[in-house]
Structure formats: C-alpha cells, structure tokens
Amino acid sequence: MYKYSDFDADFVAERNAQFRGQVERRISGALTEDEFKPLRLMNGLYLQLHAYMLRVAVPYGTLNSRQMTKLADIADRWDKGYGHFTTRQNIQFNWPKLRDVPDILDALADVQMHAIQTSGNCIRNVTADHFAGAAADEIADPRPVAELIRQWSTDHPEFQFMPRKFKIAITGAASDRAVTKAHDIGLRIVERDGEEGFEVVVGGGLGRTPMIGKVLRDFLPRADLLAYLEATVSTWNQIGRRDNKYKARIKITVHELGIDTIREQVEARFEKLRPTYSGVDQALLADIEDQFAAPEFASRDVDAYDIAYRNDPVFRSWADTNLTPHMAEGHTIVSISLKAHGQTPGDATSDQMRVMASLAKRFGYDELRVSHEQNVILPHVHMADLPQIHAELKKAGLATANIGLVSDIIACPGMDYCALATARSIPIAQQIATRFDELKLENDIGELKIKISGCINACGHHHVGHIGILGLDRAGVENYQITLGGDATETAEIGSRVGPGFSYEEILPALERLIAAYLTLRETSGETFLETYRRLGAAPFKAALYPETKANAA
Amino acid sequence: MARQFTPKVVTANALIEGDVIYLTDRDMWTRDMHMAELITDEAHAQLRLLDAQRRPSEAVGAYLADAAPGPNGPEPTHFREDFRRRGPSNYAHGKQEGRAYV
C-alpha cells in the first residue's frame, strides 16, 4: 500500500504545528474570525449549524486497518462516537471542539492522514473508482495516476489561487463508478492498439449549473498526462471567469466558448508545455505503481462459500446484492452498506469502524475503500471467507443487503448539519428506506439510485440520481423537487425536473406513487427504473406524481 | 409610514464548541433561545449586533434572526432557526443531549 514520502510527512507536520498556533491565537483573541476563517478552511475545519465539522481526506478512497481504527479512536475521543462518509470520499466529524482540532490533526498524521486542501480554490482530493485495483472490468488501476496528480498538484504554485476549485476523477474500468463525467476533468484509462492512454473529459459538474463533461481528447498517450493536465488547467486559469463565482468553474468556460475553442487553446499550450516534462514524472509514476502493486492473491477452494450460499437465504441475498466480480480467481469485492434502513446514510459508529478494520486486516489484505456512494468496501476478499465476514458484519449491524437498491440512498447532510442547506435531506432518506423495507419491495424494484441534496450545491449528486431529490426553501417551508432520468455512469445524464415540488409530508407518498407506476409500466421484471424511463419518457411518471393535475386536465 | 419591524434575537455560534448561542438582555450568552433578548426596535437591534460582534473570543458569526414572542420567550419564525435551536433530527445530539428540549 502506498506510503507518504518524508517530504509529505514533514509538510503535514509543519502545517499541523502552524495550525495549532493559529488556533491558540484565535482562542486568545489575537486572531479575529475574519483572519482565522481562511486558515481553518485550509485545514478542513468548517463551522456548521450546530458545531464545527472536520473534513478528512481519504485520497482515492483507500484506507488500511490502522487508519480506519484511528478514525474510530478519534470519533470516540473527540467526537460523538461516529463518523460520516461523504460522496467526495472524505470522512467528516460533526462535533469536534475547536480546542481539540490540533490534537485530532496530529492523531491523523500518526497514520498519514490529513485534512489539508479539502477546501479552497485549488485542485481537490483526486477521486477514483472505489473498486480500483480489484474490479474484473478494469484495464489498469487508476490510483497510481491519481497519486501522481496529487503529488504534482499539491502546492503547485500556479494552482493555488485559481478562479474556483477544481475536481478530478479517474477510472480504469469500462463501467464508470467514479462519476468522471460530472467532474472538472474526468479521466478514463483506455486502450488503443495495445497502448494504454486516457480519454480526457472536461467541463462536467453538478451544483447550480449541472453539466455532463465533453470529450477533450479521446486518446492521450499515458506519458503526456501531466503536460496535458497542466495545459488544460492553465488555459482555464487564464480565461476562466473570476468576475462571477457562479460562472468560474471550467464547465462554464467550456459551455460559453465551446469545446472546440477550448481544445484548440489546450492543444496549443500542450505543444509548448510538453518539452518541459522531461519524463521525471514517468519515473515517479513507475515508483508509485510499485507501491500500489496488488497483493499476492491466495488460491484456495471456495466450498465454504458454496455451502453457505445454498443453505443460508440471508447470506444468499446479501451475496447477491453486495458482491462485485474481482479480477483474481476465487476472490470478490464486498460492499459494506452504511445504509441500514432508517439510519443516516454514510454514518458509521466507532465500533463499526473497528469491525470493518478488523475484517480488512484478517480477511482483506488490509485494504478498505470508501465509495462516493457512502459505503465502505473490502476490495480483496477470498470467497471462502465470506460466511465468516457476513456473520461478523451482521453482528455489527453492517450486513444490510441493499447495494444499488432503493434504500442505498446518497444523501448530503442537509439542514441537520450544513450551514448552507435550504432543507433537510437525511430524514427524507431515512423515511424512504424505512418505508420500502416495510413494503418488502426492494428486491422486486431492483436497481434504483435515489440521491438527495439539501441545496442547489448538489453535494448529494441529485442531478445524476435515477430519482433525484432537491430540498429547497419555498416561502419558509421545506419543499422537495424531483428530477428523473439522471445517470452517474458512463452513460451519464442530468435528470430533468418533472414539475412543482412536494412538501416534507408529501414527498414520501409521491415517491411511492412514482415507484408503483414504474412497477406497472416496466416490460419485464428485469427492466430497471432508468430503462423504463428512457423507453417511455417522463409523461407516465408525471401522471403518477401529479394525479390531480391529470384529473383536472381531463 | 415606517415599515413594521420583525422582532429579532442576536444569535451566533460559540467559539470553542460551535454551539448555537443567543444574546440575553444581561449581555450573557445563552444556549436557550427562550432566554434570549427579544429585540423589537430596529436601531436597538443594530446596536445589540455590534455588541455581540465585539466579543470575538466568545462568539462566531453573530447575526440577527427573526423571532416572535411566545409564552416562554422568543420563538423562531423560520424552520432553519428552529433546527438551529434544537439540533439535528437524526440523533439526539447537540443541545438535545443531557436535557430534554421543549
């Protein structure tokens, strides 16, 4: 597994010491809040509705058992015994006290973790497919490249004060699990004539102006990546709009100038920049790749799995939903659902974190992943160990068999925590999950992605949910808008709004009508909600959502 | 004619804990909105806000929030302020811990 270099460790230690001094000066009154705020944001510390919130980076979503255990210890010692995993592959602590934050940062540094640069107008935490290095459909592990980008962009002098923040996602597989088309730059590892390279997509994003990224280069040779990224980012750095925060993201630049104009400028810059990359980065990349090398996968029989699968229906149902094919024989990828029905999506207690850490250590080559879907992954597990793993997860309340189903909901913190929220999102997710569990319809409904945001910033990815829910404040009352037909994968699409929003009380019944309509409209039980929507369009779903309007019109 | 002034309370977050706090008429911070000073005069509201902002080592982000008189003291008029005074709805954390909030 990848380890920080001494340079990184020194850098983090120095930043932590600086921040400790800044916190002391803030508490003594020597620094005003105006002076302190940018400093705390640089260190991942936000002030939310009821408390501070510390956002800790999990680069490309990869953790080992020691790190997960440390997160559990932090949750117990300085927070309220739990942590919240987010769609940006971060973990957030919702209740740290200002005085304790320097100690928390030091505790994180003990296991090579930090909260640096998770905010500000810089290149953010590079996100990767959470099945990276494990998925059967992968061409190459994207994490070494993610790490190369991280090293290159961290403290890159040109990229600290950009028009706006900049987010990069990367996948090495045909199935896009990293939402690459909704990032400022999305990279997909592709093969052409036996050579490995990247498809570069630019200008995607969610937020108040959602856009699907456009292809900037369909094949970029591997060695040219950093020069090309630098060309892209610096082109935007020069022409991106700094006059208006809402127009500053590269998606607006691409939208206003057109992809062809951007491409011309990027390619011209790239020609100039390419000679300045001497290939040192490729040597570095080779080095990083060694550190990401896959474990030696053990070869054993899988009888224990077959027996449990045949005899234990609870195990079978979990295995059917929560496993994904692995590249190595006899192995599988386990998704641990943090979406127990009625619980807060993405939350894990300290005890649950310790259980996951222990499982990873004993059965998972000491690797864990955090997914943008707010679940935790054991990327490398031998099938023979699954019955034992399932039993331990079950005891810890972690064996919910719902990956990809109605109750596997992404929800942002919304107005229960977030200072920017216009409505709550967590209780909506809790109600939906509880209701469809009661109805015992989840497995029948099949794959359905519901995503909920508590304001237009779209942290909950509602635009790319098959069903998206956006919470708004309409004249002092919470109001929920539904979008349909969004898609976060390689066939990415922004969902369309269907009509007026629903109140807090109306939203769950509305969803029930919507999903009931799907169940009658689908052609076969195998046709997913999204497929039915694509086949029929919005009209029949609209009719289900707004029955009165239809009656009036008739 | 002068526009009707919506009553206000001065609210902020406590510097160390981040808790939601309110300014009382005795210049103390309280965590209970009912104990807050309900301000019914616009000029006085601005003065009280300045008072609060002069205490940066106790409070962060002071502002005036709409409020209405109630039997036990000021009540919120918007759901955001209602959530702020109570705490999150998914756990009995924050102010809901330790004592029941009515």
Ligand code: HEM
């Ligand atoms: C609770 C404190 C949070 C605050 C104050 C916050 C704030 C914001 C803001 C202002 C944006 C919009 C940025 C823009 O349009 O350029 C944003 C975007 C985003 N946030 Fe958050 N956020 C918070 C929590 C979260 C959480 C918990 C998640 C994950 C569940 C998350 C995931 C995201 C994502 C994925 C985006 C990008 C959407 C896009 O592509 O534009 N955020 N956040």
Ligand code: SF4
């Ligand atoms: S979408 Fe809005 S409410 Fe939800 S976390 Fe982001 S900023 Fe907060």
